[in-house]
Amino acid sequence: MKLKKITVVLLAIAVAAAFTACGGSGSSSGSSDKVTLHFANTLSTSNAWNRAAKDLKKDLDEKSDGKIELVIDAGGVHGTDKEQAETCASGDLAMCIGSTVGLDAYVTEMGWINMPYVLHTMDDVEKYVFDEDGWMGKEMTKEAAKYDIKVLGYTSNDFRWLSNSKHPIKSKDDIKGMKIRVPESPMYLTFFKNLGATPTSIPFTDLASALQQKTVDGQDNGPQISVPNDLQSFQKYWTKTNHAYAPAVVYISQKVWDSLSEDQQKILSECVDDYLDEVKEKVASDYKGFEKTMKEDGCQVIENTDTLDKQMRAAAEKTWQTKSVTKNFNQDAVNRILEDAGLK
Template sequence: MKKTIAMGMAVLTALTLGACGGRNSGNAPAETAAKAAGESTGAAASESTAAATDPSGAGSVVTIKLGHVEAEDRSTHQALLECFKKDVEEKSKGQIQVDIHPNGALGGDTELTESVAMGTLEAALPSTSVLVTYSDDFGIMDIPWLFNDSQAAFDAMDGDMGVYFNQKLDEVGIKCLGYSYNGLRSMTNSAHPIAGPEDLKGLKMRVMENQVYIDFFNTLGASATPMSFNELYTGLQQHTVDGQENPPSLIYASKFQEVQKYLSLTEHTHNFLAFIFNKKFYDGLTADQQKILSDAAQHFVTEQRKMELADTQTFVDKLKSEGVEVNVLTEEQKDAFKKALEPMYTKYREVFGKDLFEMAEKYNK
């Protein structure tokens, strides 16, 4: 059986990579960001826009500087190279160049989003979790077990939920061209397996700087500890925190297996990365250039999601091979977590409103 599954995964991965042409193996207030995005404060954005619209052709090459925090061997970076960068540069005949900076080289998600909003960076791929700075409603995406499965989550973000969030970003000077998949988030720690809510009591769990995640873990009896992702490895190594939660592919790429003993496949959140551009920069491009970017972004999102889904079991197996103990939660065990989280669900139905919850939940049917 395992051999059959492995062969199936190999075929899926091969098809996915072929579709992409191959694969190599903080916080400014929303109103401040909106004002900054509407002013000519971004040298990078203004220069690129000028190059795109210069009738003399003297500055005809547009350069898009794009930052993200993912490792170079993750699906996000690989799909950016093979689907987005390749498409854009080929279809524009070299008139649009894409300069990608992985590994948080340009800052964490919060800093990257601020830079895009202000126009000092053309594009980035931050987690939707940090976008609560620009619209509180993004927090609903962090509600645990909001979607039944990945396809329901994809349909929501490709449907009216995505449209709703795009409008919120437009209001603060950010253009979103799609939502790639950061995977299903699960928990690791250095103390013991997590099979039920009681296993979290007393654990110091690193969370993103996001109130929903803070409430999630505190409600379950853990000590939620906000921490930048760039500081997380050291925090785990020095036992500033006992554990964290992320998709298996990111856990492995970040080498958390060196400082964590247990992986519990809680699969509590479907996490997305927003493919954002400075709106002033994007609006300054020609209609043809915008279509090239939009089409390439959609290609990237579609193929990256396939890559990430194919990678999940692969990286769980890799973590096992490096000594991490893995336990898979049953549906009954997940239900126990949901029951313990009922006070949190009640609170956030009031915070986000009935309509937004119904918008998400209809995709589970």
Template sequence: HSALKAAICLTTALVAAGPAMAEFQDRTFRVSNGINEDHPVNTGMKAMQACLDDATGGKMKMQGFWGGALGGDLQATQAVRSGLQEAVVTSSSPLVGMVPALGVFDLPFLFRTPEEAYAVMDGPFGDTLNEKLDEVGLINLGYWENGFRNMSNSQRPIKTWEDFEGMKVRVMQNNIFLDTFSNFGANATPMSFGEVFSALETKAIDAQENPYVTIDTSKFYEVQSYLSETKHAYTPFLFLFSKAIFNTYSPEEQQALRDCTIVGRDVERAAIQDLNQESLKKMEEAGLEFNTIDPAAQEEMLQKSQVVYEKHKDEIGADVVDQVQATLAEMRGN
């Protein structure tokens, strides 16, 4: 009987110590970022950490790595996929080789507002993509924001698609972007993000395209002269966790991670919306010439880009493209 008594005592002691004892262990995980530490992703990660502190009694700690210190998007994601690294915040575009459906985000001029993008990503379509990511060993904890992409270059203002003629434009490692810019007559070169600054600096390339906040925090504006508000694509940041590692966490730890990533997401998105105009102003003050694109020229770029939709629809998945376009048509009331 004494063994039984001891067992009962032990159980009582564990229960009395509270659920945190059994459900949360000390865990530190690394989060790889290609962008720099002053990007709003860090603001979001701080909010996410505060949430994790609450949810896990301070047991779960994130450690951010910046500026591609743990590799570029593709390399870091491969490490996450194979369980060598815990997490990465990556653009969706370089991952289309793993999950072709992600290519939908790369279609030129698909979204018009952040709200359209949020509705698609945070709704059933986002869940469908998450299942596809899960199948390749990646848990997408949430859709954070990279944002609407705009052009910077060292040659001339871009006002119509003809202004791209012959321009050496760095594109992400993604065939849809490659075709979009080739179709405009540019000399498009796929390149990883970490190589962009020095390629611009040495004039190996003339142009690149990214959201204002990224052009600002990655200092590309220091080696560029023109900014043109093309808004030609919206790119999400995926907050990816290694499935192999995630599966070793308790259900409570997994839930805390999922919930707190959403808390961080909302803070990060709001921080980007706040910073967008500020970044633009800062870059204009630094001497860059800024222009918007008039609606007729924008419409012309969109029309000219339809061939890119036709070319890539099947490889993305016709059902995938149709689903997103149906959601957008409904939101736009047509």
């Protein structure tokens, strides 16, 4: 009988140890032992996020004297953005970088940041998100914390442009009736319906074939996503509408963060700050290269017109006021956006 009890106790200890080891850090609370942090994202290794991550890995190794090892898990090996966030929140995955479009599938209150025309220029992004006093960045950080996700910082991603295979778009009239592929989101469906388009939700993995087969006429990803996926081969006309921006978020499991020593937390924070800056530089450089590639491939890259800009803003503001779109968002943030725009 005693032997059975001892066996049960040993089995319980083994299970608990196995569970802890899956947490991504491999260390106990406050430990200064070596830790291994898996850093996940859904993009290819050629993307700016992952190219810069190589330097982050090196910096962490050097500044921690080899006690912090970063493993870069690119290409969605941990699943979709939502699945990554869920796994990170549980502590079974240490760190991620992803856009707010992906993170808001899990932290639903955060969806307001992705509304069209909330962030329309890089000045907007710098002021409201990147700046340490920016209210939008602060608000998103608080929202994520409710899900046991600690935001380490924000960095560059892609402005959304509008492309199509038919003709240049210079006003709302040029969009009317056009079949536009949009993300699987009521927000984007509503926005493009307000512009007179015929939007349809198609998974990104099926987008290239849908464009090639003319299932849809256009789409609204920016160059950062479009060119690496060769979408410019099927889309001749690209208008730089910048109608939406989803910041990139670097975040860590709160459970994993709490398991690190103070020194490890300090080193990680400092190295991530450098990483955020490097990503910004690489994304800016990539933009110039991608636009050049588009033109070399025979595309027309068109500046937005004042007319189209005003019409798209009006469609966006109408979307902000659509309750079925914003019902799951942080209402304080939505109301502040409406108030700042003079709509409330």
